[in-house]
Amino acid sequence: MSKFIIGLTGGIGSGKTTVSDMFANLDIDIIDADIAARIVVMPGSKALIAIEAYFGSDFITEMGELNRTKLRSQIFSNLDDKAWLNNLLHPLIREEILTQISKSTSSYCVLVAPLLIENGLQKLVNRVLVINIDEAHQVARTAARDPSSVAEIKRIIASQMSSEQRLSFADDIINNQDLSLDNIRQQVTKLDQKYRTLLLNNER
Template structure:
């Protein structure tokens, strides 16, 4: 799917779109920041989700109706810890939550994409493969790293134990599933200095693809 197909199929024209994804601890946030530093608009699914569940957010009503008012905090926003207790170990509850949030997040990101004047945008979608949203973008960029590296990164930056990180990984798509969906891959086994040249090279490539599209 390309931006130019919009005029032929009746869809709203939009910039060239790159979906950025990766597992926990892979470094996708660092990659997103590097694209942003190059002047590329980055629409982040997690940021959209937080906005939808902040006080007054559009998702709060449906979530409270589904999971009870106890998941709403004293300030009127989402009590993430209370909600996590209900959905983390219950696949059916997690699917109900996803059924509320994911369509709202997708619609908000599509609106941001359609409104962007740049040659291309990056859509940061951590659960891109899990939610089957690869159709939102023209290319899929996966940030990848070995499991042991990801676990150590998360352990250093949070209070999670390695076993807790492994449980989160088990609830996500596997490395093989993400790589199978990838058009481009950044192997993030080093530090930030190693990432910058790879992002710059991809930036040039995406500008060229957007111009040719």
């Protein structure tokens, strides 16, 4: 694939949306794996029909949409269910991501994926950008925006790749420990300049 792609990842509550919004403000196209995951389970989709048949109608809302909170709780407590769901959705999500990348018109694009490395999506990107944050900040940030309990948030963190493992794949790192938006924006601006320079060098 000729498109220059940055893979943006980090644990739950690390600030991926904040960072990707800043790249978007620099006119960079954002491809979000979570949005791709929502697209493939839209009402009436084959994937949603399969999920209802497997898990039951309790996992579908009155509006005919996937009850993502209920499903997330289910798969984090049942590895067999998680494996079944992954086998169903991962190929569909990957296909949707590739479609969106092919439509990108910015100088480079950013693929935002919480499980970029765990799901092998780093193979699609040229560089891996990891947002680094400690667990205490992850829990506090997630609890402030999400109805999940602290115990469930900690289970999600435990199920994800550790910070040390994730950082071992990083080509670039954004430090989000102090939660200063100005500081993060400065880091994003420097990285944007770096990526544009890399692109210029590759085109020569």
